[in-house]
Amino acid sequence: MKLSTPLIYTLLALTLVPGRLAIGANSPGPDTGNPDRGAFIFAAYCASCHGDSGQGDGPMAPRLMRDFNVKPADLTQTSWQNSRSNKEMVQIIRQGGRSVHRTAFMPAWASTLDPQQTYDLVAFIRELGKPAATGYMPAATLGLQQKLELGRVIYTLQCTACHGPRGKGDGPTSLDKHPPDLSRPDAFRTKTDEDLEGWAESGIYHAGVPIDPDASRWWHGPLNKDEMPALILYLRSLSLH
16 A cells, blocks of 8 residues: 555654654643654664563563573553653663662663653653553554665665765765755655656666666665665655654
8 A cells, every 4th residue: 555645744754763853832842752752762772671562571681681680670560650750760761770779781871862752762661551452552653664764774875875865966976967855845745656666766877877887786776675665755754854
């Protein structure tokens, strides 16, 4: 199923990398967390110990128990949720386990996460403690985030040289014709996914780049069924960066 362009923009607004979204004048302050963004932070920094669903069963958990007799907390337990205020959870995340007389293996993330990201993470952890029927369901948005990351990697390898890291047409390759600014809000609004697929498939030819294709297969190699949709999604996200 292909998403309409307006729906893609709506989903992207919810799922861009944490910390990249601006907070408007009418938006909640930084002490109000967003579990949608918090899900990505949890997956990046917490799931290795606490597990994807927060039950303390991440891939590092057996080693921590075997070597140090430390068991990551099961964040889904009602007793754990009720024993921590949001303020205490912020302290644990930002200052580490030692700050609350717990294990030093719970790292401090203050130098990695900004205050808004911390509150987003707390909001997601609170969702983990809710019954499955009413709790947070991150699978769809996490999948979209992974697709965006794949698209970013492909764009970096195959498009940055001409179009630049943010799509502004300021890449290091010298061209007779200046590449278009792909970061404009209206850059792709009149383009279908099929249009963008044809453009991407043409590789270096669509710009008439004077490079021997046989010597630059990495630049214009064909994309598979997962890579092409990911690149298209990332291209549509450039105006939101």
